[in-house]
Amino acid sequence: MNTSLDLVFLWHMHQPDYRDYATGEFSLPWVYLHAMKDYSDMASHLERHPKVRAVVNFVPILLDQLEDYEQQFASNQLRDPLLRLLARDDLSCLSPAEHQFILDSCFRSNHTKMIAPYPAYKRLHDLFRTLEPSGDVVLSYLSGQYLADLLTWYHLAWCGESVRREHDVLVELMSKGEGFDASDRQQLLSVIGHTVSGIIPRYRKLAASGQIEISATPHYHPLAPLLLDLNSARESIPDSSLPQSVRYPGGHSRVAAHIHSALETHRARFGVTPQGIWPAEGAVSTGLLELLAQQDCHWAASGETVLANSLRAAHGSDLADRSYYLYRPYHISGASKKVHCFFRDDKLSDLIGFEYSRWHGKDAALHFVAQVEEIARQNHSGDSPVVSVILDGENAWEYYPYNGYYFLDDLYTALEDHPVIQTNTFSDYLANTGKQGSFAFSNEGELPRLVAGSWVYGTFSTWIGCPDKDRAWDLLCMAKQSYDMVLVSGHLTEVERKAAERQLASCESSDWFWWFGDYNPSHAVESFDRLYRHNLIHLYHLLKLPAPATLNHPLSHGGRGDEVEAGGAMRRGS
Structure with a gap:
């Protein structure tokens, strides 16, 4: 095996805006929970494997909320109702609404991986399930101590594996198992605040070292092609139903505003302009790429089916050699020509997202590496392939044992000194393959246009059409x-x-x-x-x-x- 290969992981980090702007309150806790569990663990894996490189995509509205939580912890003015209850000294005098809120919230975890492994937490869940059929009156008899233990275990279960290994107090609390008091909860709250507040600085440091590239998404995660043209939904599904509205008013200026805000806030946080944009949901169209080109964006990415649809439209038939057309950058003819497009290997990405959680971690890691090695073996173009593995950096791990800790550790270990596979970033791939911002790569393809679509089925059916x-x-x-x-x-x-x-x-x-x-x-x-x-x-x-x-x-x-x-x-x- 002589052909080298560039492997680019893009880990996409996103949560929508859960703030109620009328009150400043957070309506759902997913931002700080994913920070405790996933954003922290993903940073830790990279820190422990400094030879592994990757792209980490942060949606600006997620970063806005992380900074909001950081301010809440610094001021001790919590505007998240679940955190406020965790910090409450006495949970024996809750209102009926607060009582119900805890019960509604604190079993929202993957039961197999995040509740069942902990006997004390499972007991709390079993007791709830036993009483639940009897109705709210019976549930109201659950004591303040039950609610304190439930709140504590919920947050303990959402702590990342790396966070548990760093903070002895978490192990002590998990060993204690029950009877948590206000002091226990305050210690847990302190760890949460420390972890959440450290997320942006940790990734900033990884980016400054050159190990990762941080890319961005238009600020509030809009489905940009549909804002630009609702009819673009019919490029991939010609008979898709559409809203009664003919168009989204002023869509062009709104998408431009989301892009401009993303670039400005990225520069303020990280001191550099992002070179690449991962559009929300990998949703692309020729019109969106033209807007990105106007903002001097060097690369964008989408799903494999978008490429397949675009090649089919350009050539009139399917191209059988997947390895030939998928593992290279593309540019689109016309005004968006300077934006280099990369397309996700759906098979490899979905193995991580959906399949490997059922495997032993090391077996899954070795299987993945073998799949990439096979791509290198099958390459006959003479050019070094670039394989794009793109998926959420947060949602898959709750289905893995130990939040995917052993899988990712074994995967990164196998890739650190691999003789053929080189982990890379999109920007460095472009810089090392040719002059960044040019479009004169020997292995770069050209498309007359993109068939608008997303990384989900290559269509917009998840967001429009019913x-x-x-x-x-x-x-x-x-x-x-x-x-x-x-x-x-x-x-x-x-x-x-x-x-x-x-x-x-x-x-x-x-x-x-x-x-x-x-x-x-x-x-x-x-x-x-x-x-x-x-x-x-x-x-x-x-x-x-x-x-x-x-x-x-x-x-x-x-x-x-x-x-x-x-x-x-x-x-x-x-």
Whole structure:
């Protein structure tokens, strides 16, 4: 095996904005929970394997919330209701709503990997399941000590494996098992604050050393191609249903604003301009790449099926040699030519995201490396292949034993000094293969255009094309029309205008549309439906307009039962 190969991991870190801008309260805890568990563990793996290189993509709105939590811990003014309850000295005098809130929240974990392994936590869960059929009156008899233990175990289970190894107090608490008092909870809260506050500095240090490249996403994670053109949904699904609205008003300027804000905040946090953009959901179109080119973006990435659809459109047939067309960068003819596009190896990425959690960690790591070695063996082009493995850096690990600790440790160990596979970043690949910003690579392909799509099935069907999703788009379009009308009138002060724009940006997040539909857990659908409508109602309030009455009623009638996927997100195709 003589052919060298560049392997680029892109770990995508994202949570939508869970803040209620009307009150400053956090409505869901997923940002700090993933920081305790996943963002901390992923940084630790890289720190312990300094020869392994990767791209880490942070969505700016996630970083905004991490900084918000850092300020909460520094000031001891907690605006997350679950953290406030953890910090409460006495849990014996809770209101009925607080009592129910703890019970509703603290079993939202992967039961097999995050509850069952801990006998004391499992006992709490078994007792709850025994009493639950008897109704709220019986559940109300659960004591303050039960609730204290439940809150403590929930947060202990969400601590990353690396965090447990760093903080002896966590091991001591887990050994204690029950009867946690206020002092125990304060010690746990201190570890949480320390961990969450350290996330951005740790990744900044990794980037400064050159080990990782930090890329960005348009600020609030909008599904940019649909904001630019709702009809782009029909490029991959010609008979897709669409909202009644013909277009999203002013979509071009809104996408440009999300991109500009992402670049500005990235420079402020990390001292450099991001060279690459991972569009929200890997959703791309020719129009979006043209906007990225205007912002001097050097690379973007998407899913393998987007490439396959685009090649099929360009050549009129499928190209059989996957290894020939997938493992190279591309550029698009025309105004977006200087943006180099990389496409995800869906098979390798999904092995990590969905399959290897059921394997022994070392077996999975060696299998993955063997798969990449085979790609190198099959390469006959004479050029060094570049293999892009792109997936969430947060949602898969709760399905792995020990949060994927042993799998990732064995994987990085196998790759550190591999004779053929070189881990790399997209920017350094471009710099070492040719002059960054040029498009004169011998192995680079050219496409006349992109068939618009995402990393999920190569389509936009997860965000548009069914009645509930289309209705959500129509409500957003209506709100944007009202926003434009009020801005033209000049009735808002500059402070009021900025508040309304921030609220609009939050409403434009792709996450709201993801959750509508009958394939997601019903509890999650209801939560995101309620949050989306609340955000739109508050936007109208900021615009000093009455909100449409339809926003008082659920938009979605879907959901697939009451089971809840932990982490605030189903296991995405990522």
